[in-house]
Amino acid sequence: MKESLTIGQLASRSGVAQSALRYYERLGLVRAERTSGNQRRYARTELRRVAFVRISQQVGISLEEIRDALDSLPASRTPTAADWAELSTAWRARLSEKIRLMTKLRDDLDGCIGCGCLSLQRCTLSNLEDKLSGEGPGARLMLPPADQPACADC
């Protein structure tokens, strides 16, 4: 029985480049045993971890936060389906929230087109307090002061 996977195997099965897997290991996202010859051998359960990382990234979560989440898994025993479910449920909420915000953005976009202004003071920027963030790095949106007109260009 195949107890463990080489890095090449894990890479092709997970769809994540070997270099990324090594990087993830440095960040503490995945773990590997070593052979006598110092090569990585991954337990099959690492597939789940990698999958979880990838999913989480899609949700717009940083690797650091993902690591923190993974650290909450029991270290002593192999995580059960229930353990994973707990993590995933939390993520699910974030996904839902993000979906909600994107839907709102889409609808607001329609509204802006209708109004012809696309000024976003009224439409989107004001909603970003709700943080649709975690999308791109460095974008730390600075909200305009509250004493602004609702729709500057209308």
Next chain:
Amino acid sequence: MKESLTIGQLASRSGVAQSALRYYERLGLVRAERTSGNQRRYARTELRRVAFVRISQQVGISLEEIRDALDSLPASRTPTAADWAELSTAWRARLSEKIRLMTKLRDDLDGCIGCGCLSLQRCTLSNLEDKLSGEGPGARLMLPPADQPACADC
């Protein structure tokens, strides 16, 4: 009548930092006239451009692509509401698609939890061909070869 805005005014009205506005200018996302003393003066219509940039980023579109889109606006005349609507409609489709994929991801996540595997071969990775991408930089997902088992860990 206030014909033009200083960079500080544009920054506070758009909620985008001055440094970002200058950066956007270098990338050709916004334009500014100059005073005799070489200071930027933005036409009011630039507010729309900035707003469009910000919205587009939320949709997960890179600045380069946004620039390309903006370049399709008529250069000779001031873009009309219809011009903007055309751009926004295209983006709207992308938003919808992204929402659809996120919803699918959420539901798949439930499915994975149910199945207890979270392997994603069957669940998510295979759907990523549809490109939910544009989320994080550098992630260029490599799909696993087609001859893989559906759910490696079940």
Next chain:
DNA sequence: CCTTGAGTTGAAGGGGACTTCAACTTGCAG
């Protein structure tokens, strides 16, 4: 044995999206 493909490391590179800094110059209120 030998070769060849798979793995190893640390350091450096790279892209995207900005921010920060230093050293000036402009613009405007008093």
Next chain:
DNA sequence: CTGCAAGTTGAAGTCCCCTTCAACTCAAGG
């Protein structure tokens, strides 16, 4: 006029997420 906030530039720095490279070492088939 003076003084001070606001603006200008280019270069460099930052953060995140990796990839690439060089120089080796390991593992396994012929």
